[in-house]
Amino acid sequence: MSLFRKNRKKLKTSPQEQNGNEKTKLSSDLQDSITYINELLGKNDDFVYRDFYIFGSIPAYLCYFSEQANPSEINTDILKPLMYPPEHIQKNLPDESKLVDVIIKEVLYQSRVKTETKWDVLIDNLFLGDTIILIQGQDVGLQLGTRKLKERSIDEPRTELVVLGPREGFVEQLGTNIGLLRYRLPIPDLVIQTTKIGKLTKTKVAVCYIKGITNPELVKEVEDRLSKIEFDSVLDSGIIEQFIEDNPYSPFPQIQTTERPDRVVGNLIEGRVAILTQGSPFALLLPTVFSQFYQTTEDYTNRFLMGNFIRIIRVMALVFSLIFPSLYVSFIAFNPELLPTEFAVAVSGGRAGVPFPAVIEVLVIEVAMEILREATVRLPQQVGGALSIVGVLIIGQAAVEAGFASPVTVVVIALATIGSFATPVYTAAFALRMLRFPILMLAGLFGLYGVVIGAILILNHMLSLQSFGVPYMSPVSPPDKEGMKDVVVRGPLWKMKNRPGFLQAQDKNRVGAKTQELRDRRRVPGPVDEGK
Incomplete structure (x- = not known):
C-alpha cells in the first residue's frame, strides 16, 4: 500500500x-x-x-x-x-x-x-x-529560498530631509537595507553578523562594522549586550535601543537613530558600529556623542563655508529653543531693568490685563503648543496641515484678544518652537522640549539664577553620560584634537586627516598623501602667465 x-x-x-x-x-x-x-x-x-x-x-x-x-x-x-x-x-x-x-x-x-x-x-x-x-x-x-515578501520601495527618508544629498532611505526589509550598505561600501572588510532576538518574534538583527577600522572591543561589547536581551517581542530598533543604552533614565539619547544609508556608511567609516533590525527602517549608530545630534549630511556634501554657516545657525536655534522662554520669564518677572526701556514698556503694555503671572502664562502656552504639535503628528496629513494653521493663527489670535496671553508671549513660544524644529534628530529635539519645562519652572522661582542653575545641572548631567564607554561630550570633554575639527564648525575635508580619537579606531588615517599634495600645490600657470 x-x-x-x-x-x-x-x-x-x-x-x-x-x-x-x-x-x-x-x-x-x-x-x-x-x-x-x-x-x-x-x-x-x-x-x-x-x-x-x-x-x-x-x-x-x-x-x-x-x-x-x-x-x-x-x-x-x-x-x-x-x-x-x-x-x-x-x-x-x-x-x-x-x-x-x-x-x-x-x-x-x-x-x-x-x-x-x-x-x-x-x-x-x-x-x-x-x-x-x-x-x-x-x-x-x-x-x-522561495520568499516572496512585499516590501515598501526605496524612497526619500521622511524624518531626515536634505536639500543637497542622496535621496535613498532604509525600508523595513533587512536584506534591502544590507544591500544599500553594500552598494556604498563594496569592500570585503564590511562585516555583517546576524542574530535573532525576541522569544516570540525571532527578529533578525544585523551588527555592521568595518574590520580593520572599528575597535574590536566595541564590537565585542555590542554583541555581548545584544546576546543578553531576552524579551518576548522585538518589533523595532527602538526596543533594542532601550535595552542596550547606558543610562535609560536620561532624557538625552545615547544611541543615534537614522534612516539614511549614507549617514550609516559615514559613521561606519569613522569607526562606529551600526545595528539594523528586520521590520524597522531605522538603524542604530553607536557609540554616540552629543555633537552628532545637530550634524546633517549637508554639512559634509556642501562646501565647508556653507556647511559651517548652516551648522552655526542650527546650534544657535538649539540653544535658543531651550532657554529663550526661561530668559523671557526671568526678565519679565525678576529683572525687567535688564531690558531696554522701550522694549520693557511695550512688553508691560502688552501684558496689561493678563490675569496670570508670566511663568504660568508661558507654561500654559507651552503645554498648548505641545498638544497642538502632537495632534498634528497623529492626524492624517491632509487634516494635520489644516489643524496646524488653525492652531497657530486662529487660536493664538483669539487668546491674545481675550486677554488670556500677551502678544509677546505668543511670539516667544512660537520662536522657541520653530527653533526646536531646526534640530535634525527627532530624539534630541524631544529631549530639549522636555528640559524646557524644568528650566522654565526654575526661572519662575529664582529668575536668572534659576536659568543658570538649570543650565549647569543639564551640562553636569551630560558630562556624566557615556555611550559604550565613550564620554557623551567628546571631543570637547575630554578634549580630542582631531574630533574638535568637527564640532561646532567643520574644517575642510583635507584638513581632517585622522579619525576622531575618542572612537579608538584601529586605522586612524583617512586622508592620503596625494590629496594633501592636491590641496597644497601652487596654482598651475595658464595662458596669461605664459604671455608675460
Missing part, C-alpha cells in the same frame, strides 16, 4: 520526544515527520502542503505558507524538475545515501538550497517564506 494512502494516526509523542537526547532532530521516517508538522501547523489556512514522488518512486512531502512563498517559483523550479528529472537520472536512480546530494547538484533549479537536520530551524525559516521538502529515508530536510 502506498505510503500516502495509509491512515495517518496521531502519534502520542512527537518525533523529537521519541529520539531521546536528539529532541530537535528530524526522523528518517517520513510518516512520523508528516504527522508532527501537520499537528503543529495543519490548522493554519495559509499552510500549504503536498505529497508527491521524487523521480516517480520516492515518497516526499513539500510544504510552505502561501502568503510568504512564491508558488510559481515552487511549481517551476522545484516540483517540475523533481517529478520529471533528467534522462540520465531516470535510467540510473541514485542510491539512498547519495539522493540528497544528487537532488541539490543535478536536479533543482534553485540556487538557495540548504540541508537541515533540526526541526526548530526548519520551522523558523518556513514562517519566513522558505519551502521545506521532507524525503522518505532521509533524516535531513531541504530548505529552499
